[in-house]
Amino acid sequence: MKPIAHLIATVASVAFATSVIAAPAATNEAPDVLVKRISADVIDTVKSDKDIQAGNRNKIMDLVNSKILPYVDADKMTAQAAGRFWRQATPEQQKRLSEEFRTLLVYTYSGALSTIKNETVEFKPMRASPTDTDVEVRSQVNVSRGEPITLNYRLAKGDGGWKIYDINVLGAWLVETYKGTFTAEINKSGIDGLITRLADRNKQLASKPLNTPKK
Amino acid sequence: MNKNMNTLPRMGGLALAVAACAVLSGCATSANPQDPFEKFNRASFAFNDTVDRTVLKPVATGYKNVTPGFVQTGVGNFFGNLSDAWSAVNNLLQGKGEAGMTDVTRVALNSTFGILGLLDIASDAGLQKHNEDFGQTLGHWGVPSGPFVMLPLFGPSTVRDTAALPADRWGDPWKRKDPHNWRNIGSGIRVVDQRASLLDASNLLEEAALDRYEFLRDGFLQRRQSQVYDGNVPRTLGEDADDAPTTNTQVVPEPVSPQPAAPAPAAGTPGKTQQ
Numbered sequence: 047m048k049p050i051a052h053l054i055a056t057v058a059s060v061a062f063a064t065s066v067i068a069a070p071a072a073t074n075e076a077p078d079v080l081v082k083r084i085s086a087d088v089i090d091t092v093k094s095d096k097d098i099q100a101g102n103r104n105k106i107m108d109l110v111n112s113k114i115l116p117y118v119d120a121d122k123m124t125a126q127a128a129g130r131f132w133r134q135a136t137p138e139q140q141k142r143l144s145e146e147f148r149t150l151l152v153y154t155y156s157g158a159l160s161t162i163k164n165e166t167v168e169f170k171p172m173r174a175s176p177t178d179t180d181v182e183v184r185s186q187v188n189v190s191r192g193e194p195i196t197l198n199y200r201l202a203k204g205d206g207g208w209k210i211y212d213i214n215v216l217g218a219w220l221v222e223t224y225k226g227t228f229t230a231e232i233n234k235s236g237i238d239g240l241i242t243r244l245a246d247r248n249k250q251l252a253s254k255p256l257n258t259p260k261k
Numbered sequence: 262m263n264k265n266m267n268t269l270p271r272m273g274g275l276a277l278a279v280a281a282c283a284v285l286s287g288c289a290t291s292a293n294p295q296d297p298f299e300k301f302n303r304a305s306f307a308f309n310d311t312v313d314r315t316v317l318k319p320v321a322t323g324y325k326n327v328t329p330g331f332v333q334t335g336v337g338n339f340f341g342n343l344s345d346a347w348s349a350v351n352n353l354l355q356g357k358g359e360a361g362m363t364d365v366t367r368v369a370l371n372s373t374f375g376i377l378g379l380l381d382i383a384s385d386a387g388l389q390k391h392n393e394d395f396g397q398t399l400g401h402w403g404v405p406s407g408p409f410v411m412l413p414l415f416g417p418s419t420v421r422d423t424a425a426l427p428a429d430r431w432g433d434p435w436k437r438k439d440p441h442n443w444r445n446i447g448s449g450i451r452v453v454d455q456r457a458s459l460l461d462a463s464n465l466l467e468e469a470a471l472d473r474y475e476f477l478r479d480g481f482l483q484r485r486q487s488q489v490y491d492g493n494v495p496r497t498l499g500e501d502a503d504d505a506p507t508t509n510t511q512v513v514p515e516p517v518s519p520q521p522a523a524p525a526p527a528a529g530t531p532g533k534t535q536q
Contacts, residue, residue, distance in 0.1 A: 154469040160459045193390045196492055217487025217494075218480040225478040226293065227471050233292070243471055250467055 077201040077208040078172040080117065081183045085167055090111055092162045098159065106156040114155070119209035120148040120200065124213070127224040128240075131232050139237050146244035151220075153251040165189050167197070179203040295409050295482060302411035306474045309416060313456075318463075321456035323358025335379040336454045340435070341390065342371045349431035350391050351393035355401040363388050392488075396422035400489035417481040456470050 071100065075083070088109065092098050097105050125132040126146040166188045174181040180202045186194040198214035212221045231240040296302065306380055325333070349364030367390065368385035374380045384390060400406065407420030418426070430436060435451070438444040470476030487494050 150469070154465060157465050158461075159469050184357050193392050196487070214487075215494065216480075218483035222483060223476060223480045227475045230292070231471065231477060249470060 077181050078183045101160050110152050119211045121212040126221045127228050135237050150247045305411040305413045325457040338381045339378045340451045343434045348391050348393040351398045354398045395423035
């Protein structure tokens with residue numbers, strides 16, 4: 047028993063140490079390499095962690111916050127989803143809107159992560175030239191049955207290196223999908239109304255357990 | 262949902278309803294140019310949602326929890342194999358010879374070595390599944406999608422896809438399955454199995470969406486467009502540029518005709534049935 051427990055502890059601490067070292071990786075990493083690395087890292091973590099598979103929300107949120115969020119440009123995502131209203135918003139409103147939207151996406155993404163089982167991700171060759179500052183990385187998730195799920199990412203190059211600002215799931219871009227809702231809500235009750243709406247939803251999600259359906 | 266016996270007359274009535282709605286255009290209250298029938302659509306969505314919450318989702322959840330995994334896979338594969346046949350036809354109708362022949366090979370392999378389609382050995386062999394339907398074929402040849410339509414029981418669709426649905430139903434081999442009892446039971450199982458495969462996705466939708474109807478609509482329209490383009494939607498079509506003054510242009514580039522695209526014989530939708 048004891049040696050095994052020891053081994054597990056060692057492996058875990060080594061894994062932790064390498065992930066800490068690996069996290070602030072070179073900023074000149076190519077965008078497709080970056081997405082591949084994050085994706086592999088996250089999937090491996092989920093597959094090897096029983097707590098996450100069981101829907102331990104805190105652990106999943108930690109994973110998202112530490113491994114994914116540093117590479118996401120939440121401001122750009124929010125700006126695009128809000129469209130022309132973004133420029134009408136005060137800096138304070140922009141900040142709050144971006145924060146609430148990011149939190150909502152973290153919750154949603156966490157929910158998706160906990161459903162990973164034996165899927166594999168397959169990346170397609172990237173069509174971009176080295177001088178591009180805005181690229182699309184394409185992949186598909188091969189599931190045990192049915193058509194593979196499209197999963198594409200848009201990345202833009204900024205001061206901090208490449209960052210993801212949009213995701214395409216099953217053919218629909220996230221930002222575009224939210225745009226309709228954002229527009230409707232802002233037209234109805236203004237930017238503050240939208241912020242409140244997002245904040246309420248986030249509060250609701252925070253108190254709700256993950257994984258409602260039993261596996 | 263999918264009982265083949267009496268759907269056609271029902272769908273006919275539905276098409277009439279949609280057409281009437283368009284003619285009267287009393288439904289045109291929506292601000293969204295892609296969704297002039299929003300009022301009708303929302304009512305229909307509420308109806309579908311009730312059916313789903315009270316019947317379909319509980320049954321599908323039970324099915325998912327109780328039925329062994331290999332049975333679920335087998336059921337999904339079996340009906341998937343049937344739909345591959347129609348997918349092959351549509352790929353060929355779109356002039357996509359290679360994809361069409363892949364589908365033909367898939368059906369041939371899975372129907373024989375795959376034990377009547379219970380096993381999807383073709384996917385394991387690297388022959389990718391396509392889900393082409395007649396709505397995509399029309400879209401491929403330039404038929405605009407027209408406005409969004411939420412069909413009662415059948416789920417999200419567009420005017421074009423609704424018009425294409427009778428062809429899709431005609432192309433469904435299970436429709437010709439003979440004793441009626443078997444056909445109806447099978448159709449029921451197919452619906453439950455498809456709903457079960459969407460449980461994770463629909464739970465996510467509930468979390469992600471501020472307004473589930475809008476989220477579903479805007480996601481669905483993009484997805485259909487992407488399917489028509491086989492995943493390669495030209496970027497200028499799909500979206501407005503970063504900082505361009507965003508007029509309220511919605512996802513789909515086709516002209517938004519206030520009246521539904523010309524032929525609207527009978528109704529129904531891919532939506533839940535096809536995916």
